[in-house]
Amino acid sequence: MANLKIHPVRRMDAVLQVPGDKSISHRAVILGGFAGGETRVTGFLPSEDCRASLSAMQAMGVEMETVSRGDYIIHGRRGKLRPPAEPLDCGNSGTTMRLLAGLVAGQPFTTRLFGDASLSRRPMRRVVDPLTLMGATLTCEGENSRPPLVVRGAALLPIRYQMPVASAQLKSAILLAGLQAPGLTVVEQPEVCRDHTERMLQHFGASLRAGDGGRRVELYGDTTLNGKDLRVPGDFSSAAFWLVAAAALGGARLTLTKVGLNPTRTALLNVLMRMGAQIKEHVESNEFEPYGTLQIEEGGGLRGTTVSGAEIPNVIDELPVIAVAGALAEGVTVIKDARELRVKESDRIATVAGCLREFGVEVEEQPDGMVVYGGNPIRAARVASRGDHRIAMAFAVLALFADGPSLIEDTDCIKTSYPTFEEHLEQIMEGDLAGKFRLGVGLVNSVKRLVNQRKTSRQDARPPS
Ligand code: S3P
Numbered sequence: 001m002a003n004l005k006i007h008p009v010r011r012m013d014a015v016l017q018v019p020g021d022k023s024i025s026h027r028a029v030i031l032g033g034f035a036g037g038e039t040r041v042t043g044f045l046p047s048e049d050c051r052a053s054l055s056a057m058q059a060m061g062v063e064m065e066t067v068s069r070g071d072y073i074i075h076g077r078r079g080k081l082r083p084p085a086e087p088l089d090c091g092n093s094g095t096t097m098r099l100l101a102g103l104v105a106g107q108p109f110t111t112r113l114f115g116d117a118s119l120s121r122r123p124m125r126r127v128v129d130p131l132t133l134m135g136a137t138l139t140c141e142g143e144n145s146r147p148p149l150v151v152r153g154a155a156l157l158p159i160r161y162q163m164p165v166a167s168a169q170l171k172s173a174i175l176l177a178g179l180q181a182p183g184l185t186v187v188e189q190p191e192v193c194r195d196h197t198e199r200m201l202q203h204f205g206a207s208l209r210a211g212d213g214g215r216r217v218e219l220y221g222d223t224t225l226n227g228k229d230l231r232v233p234g235d236f237s238s239a240a241f242w243l244v245a246a247a248a249l250g251g252a253r254l255t256l257t258k259v260g261l262n263p264t265r266t267a268l269l270n271v272l273m274r275m276g277a278q279i280k281e282h283v284e285s286n287e288f289e290p291y292g293t294l295q296i297e298e299g300g301g302l303r304g305t306t307v308s309g310a311e312i313p314n315v316i317d318e319l320p321v322i323a324v325a326g327a328l329a330e331g332v333t334v335i336k337d338a339r340e341l342r343v344k345e346s347d348r349i350a351t352v353a354g355c356l357r358e359f360g361v362e363v364e365e366q367p368d369g370m371v372v373y374g375g376n377p378i379r380a381a382r383v384a385s386r387g388d389h390r391i392a393m394a395f396a397v398l399a400l401f402a403d404g405p406s407l408i409e410d411t412d413c414i415k416t417s418y419p420t421f422e423e424h425l426e427q428i429m430e431g432d433l434a435g436k437f438r439l440g441v442g443l444v445n446s447v448k449r450l451v452n453q454r455k456t457s458r459q460d461a462r463p464p465s
Contacts, residue, residue, distance in 0.1 A: 001412065003410070004422065005407055008402050008404065011252065012253065012299070016424055019043075019047070019234065020044055021045065021233055021237075021289075022050060024196050025232055027099070027197055028074075028232060030053055030057060030103060032074035033057035035078070037076055038074065040074075042230070043070055044071070047417050048416045049095065049416045053093065053095070053096045059085070062077055074227065076225075083110075088113050091119070091416070092118055094344075097122075097149060098172070099169060099176060101124070102131060102175070105131045105134065105153055106153055106154075106177055111151050118346065126164065127173045128149075130159060133159050134157055135154040136154050137151075156221075159174070159178075159181075159185055159186075160185075160188075163188065166193045175208075179221050181222065184221075185219045185221055186216065190215075192213065192215055192314070193314070194262070195264045196262065199262075199288050202288070204228060206219060233291030234260055236259055236266055237265070237318060237417070239259045243294065243296070247296060248300070248328035250301070258291055259293070259294055262289055267311050267314035267318075271322060275333075277302065279294060302329035305326075308334070319335055319352075320348055320391055321393070323335060323352045323363075323372050327363075331375065332372070334369065334370075335370050335372075345387065345390070346388035349369065350365065355391065355395050356398075359379055359395070359399075360378060390417075392410070
């Protein structure tokens with residue numbers, strides 16, 4: 001079991017490019033493999049989660065050529081997948097399981113989807129209900145609608161469906177099924193959640209429209225998608241860890257390049273700006289997904305805020321690191337309407353609250369969120385990730401602010417979404433050492449200058465001979 005040892009930093013001056021977006025990478029192999037023709041994907045995230053989707057599509061007959069790491073040519077099967085010889089292993093990835101459930105619901109064969117211990121605890125009822133209404137037969141082999149999930153595909157019918165939770169995985173499962181049903185499928189979301197599936201479907205030529213401020217999505221099914229080139233931008237949710245670190249650290253400077261700036265993902269920027277951060281956003285390209293540069297020129301001085309309501313789905317993966325920002329801010333930070341956090345890779349309300357307490361932060365756990373009392377010194381700690389990648393990374397960030405070295409245990413899970421996290425963390429910590437060295441050299445030079453000035457002024461003060 002891997003651990004991360006983290007020493008506190010006092011300065012930060014970094015330029016980073018985070019790896020490809022996880023959500024877009026999943027969709028690139030799933031939709032690229034389903035569409036007709038070739039899809040070239042560059043910047044694919046080579047993480048364990050995305051590999052699970054890639055291997056599942058290969059197991060259903062999709063051929064892929066590797067051009068280089070993260071650069072693939074996918075030969076799509078024009079809507080006709082092959083029955084997999086074995087059950088599909090979705091690993092730790094809820095996105096793989098729920099999106100594939102929607103995809104195979106319209107195929108004329110039976111598929112069994114299973115995952116690791118964490119995924120086996122996650123609710124699948126949300127996809128079972130609409131896909132059953134559309135005509136597929138789904139069975140959860142775990143208790144209480146938990147995986148493994150067996151999907152018997154069928155000729156589907158379109159539906160009009162009001163989603164009970166604002167979940168992009170659920171919306172995408174319905175749209176992937178709707179793609180295979182003749183007529184109009186309509187999905188209504190309680191709040192707008194990430195729209196990567198809709199954007200990619202449109203990019204591939206599907207007839208899709210959004211209404212009601214993005215809450216309603218209408219898709220005409222039974223059309224052939226045509227594969228197209230896709231450039232996957234950097235994952236905003238990975239960038240979030242460094243954004244919070246830089247926003248909280250006095251005088252910090254940070255530039256993040258080629259990072260995804262889809263507005264359904266970037267609400268953290270609004271949260272941090274409300275907390276007092278100054279962040280410059282520069283959109284460089286607006287292909288099917290916008291991306292660009294984010295810059296913080298001087299971090300420090302955060303104050304507490306409230307995150308709730310419609311903002312929640314657009315910060316859902318950033319909530320653990322927002323709680324960390326709250327611990328580093330003056331005053332109180334409230335997170336509410338975020339009950340969904342209870343059914344993520346871990347119960348993120350309980351895990352975050354437990355870890356914050358280990359670092360000496362006062363926190364009140366609520367059924368749908370938490371209250372974080374910030375601004376007190378952070379005590380060095382030893383915490384366990386509980387196998388949850390975002391917990392491991394969020395608390396690695398908090399450890400940068402502690403009063404001594406900390407240990408994050410069980411950090412292998414970071415590979416599910418951010419394989420180069422440790423490298424980037426080292427870069428931040430080494431940058432601080434280099435900074436201390438520069439500061440040391442600077443101090444020596446200032447002392448030298450002072451001594452020289454004194455000498456000169458003494459010489460100047462001597463009476464001319
Ligand atoms: C994702 C949607 C979100 C998010 C997850 C990725 C996606 O989950 O938390 O990390 O790619 O669609 P929910 O749909 O369960 O909110």
